[in-house]
Amino acid sequence: MTGLSKSEVVAELNRLFAEEVEAALRYLHLSHAVRGTDYLLVGPVLNKGFQETIEHAEVIAHKIRALGAVPRLELNLSLGPQSVAAREALELALTFEEAALEAYQDALHKVEGDVPLEEFIRSQIVTESEHVAELKQLLVE
Amino acid sequence: MDTWKEFDQNVISHSAAHHLMAIDDLIGKLGYARVSDIARQLNITRGSVSISLQPLKKAGLVEQDENRHLRLSERGQALVAAIKTKRHLMQRLLAEVLGVDAEQAEIDACKLEHLVSNETARRLLSFLRFLDAQPGRIRDIVTAWNAFDQQCDRDPARCPICADECLAENVSDQPQQGSCP
Numbered sequence: 001m002t003g004l005s006k007s008e009v010v011a012e013l014n015r016l017f018a019e020e021v022e023a024a025l026r027y028l029h030l031s032h033a034v035r036g037t038d039y040l041l042v043g044p045v046l047n048k049g050f051q052e053t054i055e056h057a058e059v060i061a062h063k064i065r066a067l068g069a070v071p072r073l074e075l076n077l078s079l080g081p082q083s084v085a086a087r088e089a090l091e092l093a094l095t096f097e098e099a100a101l102e103a104y105q106d107a108l109h110k111v112e113g114d115v116p117l118e119e120f121i122r123s124q125i126v127t128e129s130e131h132v133a134e135l136k137q138l139l140v141e
Numbered sequence: 142m143d144t145w146k147e148f149d150q151n152v153i154s155h156s157a158a159h160h161l162m163a164i165d166d167l168i169g170k171l172g173y174a175r176v177s178d179i180a181r182q183l184n185i186t187r188g189s190v191s192i193s194l195q196p197l198k199k200a201g202l203v204e205q206d207e208n209r210h211l212r213l214s215e216r217g218q219a220l221v222a223a224i225k226t227k228r229h230l231m232q233r234l235l236a237e238v239l240g241v242d243a244e245q246a247e248i249d250a251c252k253l254e255h256l257v258s259n260e261t262a263r264r265l266l267s268f269l270r271f272l273d274a275q276p277g278r279i280r281d282i283v284t285a286w287n288a289f290d291q292q293c294d295r296d297p298a299r300c301p302i303c304a305d306e307c308l309a310e311n312v313s314d315q316p317q318q319g320s321c322p
Contacts, residue, residue, distance in 0.1 A: 077190075099186070
């Protein structure tokens with residue numbers, strides 16, 4: 001088992017839950033902030049990002065529930081009404097996807113010993129790494 | 142001049158000020174500052190920290206090394222020093238001179254710290270130095286002021302400052318706004 005207590009594991013999962021929910025909201029906002037032909041270019045990528053991050057959030061919420069707790073969500077988010085260019089949207093997505101990836105990498109060290117949780121976080125790291133790689137590829141000049 | 146637009150001309154936002162102060166604080170405590178440390182300190186997500194740091198890096202206020210450790214540039218350090226000084230001065234003015242409750246003074250100073258101009262801060266510093274140099278005089282003034290304040294009967298006709306309306310009524314029992322982390 002991991003050296004963390006159950007409440008510490010829940011706290012760690014809550015942090016990951018917040019990362020994913022916030023990323024989902026950012027994707028949702030960005031997908032509507034890109035306009036005109038820019039939407040044709042990156043709209044589908046942003047919509048896919050929204051779907052995937054909200055699914056990740058749900059999986060984490062289930063993990064928290066399985067530990068007998070209720071997910072705790074505290075966000076500090078304010079997204080403006082300005083439109084965003086395609087490239088800028090992808091750069092922003094890359095920034096918060098990289099942050100999410102690092103959050104999972106950190107969490108992995110903390111839950112070492114809890115095999116199911118370790119495996120779950122490993123799989124998330126693989127998925128997040130793929131997202132980051134995809135976005136980087138789209139941003140190549 | 143459209144004075145209200147000055148708010149948007151400010152060098153940094155309230156959130157940016159807190160990110161810079163968090164970096165400064167963490168480096169002071171731990172010797173380094175990472176995105177995860179800032180997120181924990183400010184109780185926000187890493188994604189939010191990373192997004193907020195982008196314009197600060199572009200503005201040359203924050204630098205990141207190959208280990209992803211963050212540090213303040215010379216300009217960033219100067220900005221943090223100015224913000225901290227302004228917070229301290231505002232806090233003293235509000236609590237010690239105006240008699241605002243210490244906790245409220247801290248909240249209001251936190252809201253104002255990044256908005257006050259250097260010119261105002263310099264005058265405030267001069268004023269507080271003057272007060273510190275003459276501790277007896279300030280006590281007398283505050284005592285006289287408190288006695289005067291109790292005389293306010295909310296009648297604009299007899300008030301030396303109010304014209305058509307009671308200004309005290311306008312600011313009575315305002316709901317408290319959120320505090321700074």
